Amino acid sequence: MSDLNRTPLFDLHVELGAKMVPFAGYEMPVQYPLGVMKEHQHTRDAAGLFDVSHMGQVILSGQSWEAVATAFETLVPMDVLGLGDGRQRYGLFTNDAGGIEDDLMFARRGDDLFVVVNAACKTADIARMKTALEPEITVTALTDRALIAVQGPGAEAAVSAMDAAAADMTFMDVRDLTLDGIAVWASRSGYTGEDGYEISVPDAQAEALTRKLLAQDGVEAIGLGARDSLRLEAGLCLYGHDIDATTNPVEGALNWAVQKVRRRDGDRAGGFPGAEAVMAAFENGAARKRVGLLPEGRAPMREGVAIFDADAGGTQVGTVTSGGFGPTFGGPVAMGYVATEHSKTGTPLWGEVRGKRLPLTIAKLPFVAANFKR
Amino acid sequence: MKFTEEHEWLRVEGDEVVVGITIHAAEQLGDVVFVELPEEGTTVSKDDEVVVIESVKAASDILAPIDGEITEVNGALTDNPSMVNDDPQGEAWFFKLKVSDASQMDEFMDEAGYQAFIG
Numbered sequence: 001m002s003d004l005n006r007t008p009l010f011d012l013h014v015e016l017g018a019k020m021v022p023f024a025g026y027e028m029p030v031q032y033p034l035g036v037m038k039e040h041q042h043t044r045d046a047a048g049l050f051d052v053s054h055m056g057q058v059i060l061s062g063q064s065w066e067a068v069a070t071a072f073e074t075l076v077p078m079d080v081l082g083l084g085d086g087r088q089r090y091g092l093f094t095n096d097a098g099g100i101e102d103d104l105m106f107a108r109r110g111d112d113l114f115v116v117v118n119a120a121c122k123t124a125d126i127a128r129m130k131t132a133l134e135p136e137i138t139v140t141a142l143t144d145r146a147l148i149a150v151q152g153p154g155a156e157a158a159v160s161a162m163d164a165a166a167a168d169m170t171f172m173d174v175r176d177l178t179l180d181g182i183a184v185w186a187s188r189s190g191y192t193g194e195d196g197y198e199i200s201v202p203d204a205q206a207e208a209l210t211r212k213l214l215a216q217d218g219v220e221a222i223g224l225g226a227r228d229s230l231r232l233e234a235g236l237c238l239y240g241h242d243i244d245a246t247t248n249p250v251e252g253a254l255n256w257a258v259q260k261v262r263r264r265d266g267d268r269a270g271g272f273p274g275a276e277a278v279m280a281a282f283e284n285g286a287a288r289k290r291v292g293l294l295p296e297g298r299a300p301m302r303e304g305v306a307i308f309d310a311d312a313g314g315t316q317v318g319t320v321t322s323g324g325f326g327p328t329f330g331g332p333v334a335m336g337y338v339a340t341e342h343s344k345t346g347t348p349l350w351g352e353v354r355g356k357r358l359p360l361t362i363a364k365l366p367f368v369a370a371n372f373k374r
Numbered sequence: 375m376k377f378t379e380e381h382e383w384l385r386v387e388g389d390e391v392v393v394g395i396t397i398h399a400a401e402q403l404g405d406v407v408f409v410e411l412p413e414e415g416t417t418v419s420k421d422d423e424v425v426v427i428e429s430v431k432a433a434s435d436i437l438a439p440i441d442g443e444i445t446e447v448n449g450a451l452t453d454n455p456s457m458v459n460d461d462p463q464g465e466a467w468f469f470k471l472k473v474s475d476a477s478q479m480d481e482f483m484d485e486a487g488y489q490a491f492i493g
Binding site for chain 2: 031035036037225229298299300302324325327332354
């Protein structure tokens with residue numbers, strides 16, 4: 001694994017007994033000795049700490065906030081200009097066909113935009129932003145900062161014990177905090193469906209901060225395995241699986257992420273890649289849709305399982321894009337795409353697992369209710 | 375107890391063998407969430423896929439270690455798959471097999487051999 005990158009927390013992961021695996025070009029902890037199931041449940045019951053330093057952190061700066069926001073709106077179908085200072089929003093880079101090139105979080109820090117993108121896409125994303133926006137906007141990849149998520153009902157107590165101001169933040173707020181002397185950028189958000197924070201910290205202080213966070217009551221290190229089952233139960237998309245360059249936001253059931261101001265008849269309608277295709281999808285609907293899938297039995301239905309409209313014969317009407325066992329849900333859960341006429345909640349369908357058609361029903365997402373601090 | 379290179383254990387009980395997976399295999403699999411057992415009375419040949427086991431990470435097949443007839447399966451595993459993690463070399467046996475050709479047992483490792491095999 002010598003050609004893989006390491007995060008500043010690599011040595012700590014090894015010290016904690018993590019099983020390290022290659023992920024998006026990095027050696028990352030997939031699980032610790034606690035194991036995926038217990039790590040998952042610990043995050044829902046108390047607090048989990050995740051190293052997500054492999055993700056891309058980027059700052060966009062320019063002459064003014066208006067200049068930065070207006071420029072970024074040429075790349076995403078989101079309301080960027082309307083974002084208040086200290087607020088964060090979910091976003092999507094679209095392509096000329098309206099497909100999704102990556103999903104991301106963006107936050108306003110004064111006149112700057114702080115963008116967090118997926119590890120596997122970060123090189124392309126940074127190139128996309130530089131090509132489209134420079135030189136008017138300066139695009140700076142922050143290659144010297146780690147990103148640590150603390151998630152779960154105990155996250156507020158753990159983080160606010162180190163800076164009381166953390167408790168004043170609500171969901172999707174961003175703020176500078178000083179955690180036991182270490183200056184960080186924190187957002188109250190995450191990828192688990194739980195309350196919590198994502199904390200951007202200089203590499204040099206990442207390990208010290210992580211040790212301090214792990215020393216707080218109820219905080220355990222959690223690997224990528226549990227991160228995946230947590231986000232699946234929360235109904236959150238994994239880029240490259242549940243959404244990709246061939247799925248548009250309407251197919252991906254991400255309509256909510258495209259604010260009205262960027263849709264047809266909005267004040268700043270269109271003006272992003274694939275705008276016509278995305279607006280047509282809003283107006284005409286999509287032929288397929290991302291939905292929750294609830295297998296009836298105990299057998300997990302994993303990525304790639306074909307979905308049929310009959311228990312024998314019939315037609316393939318969809319495919320699972322993410323699936324597995326939901327430890328909090330207590331059974332198998334999945335999401336995937338089905339033809340829109342089969343996408344209504346409660347519709348019975350069948351997934352083909354090892355040559356057998358097993359019953360499932362279309363289910364509402366999320367499988368486990370979100371626990372955000374609104 | 376005998377051990378296979380596929381990380382199964384076999385315990386002889388009269389003309390039957392009880393089959394399960396090793397502690398090492400259970401650790402490698404991670405938390406087991408689903409077990410699909412064969413039907414009792416099924417005749418199997420060595421290397422037939424007889425059990426499907428799914429962990430939080432992936433699905434794996436358990437192969438018949440030798441030829442024989444499945445005489446009994448451990449139905450408790452269907453309702454409580456985590457037994458495989460809790461007691462893989464005890465309570466969490468998968469099936470019992472009536473042996474067709476006892477000489478097929480000769481190739482398997484003893485405990486010391488298996489420990490050396492997994493290093």
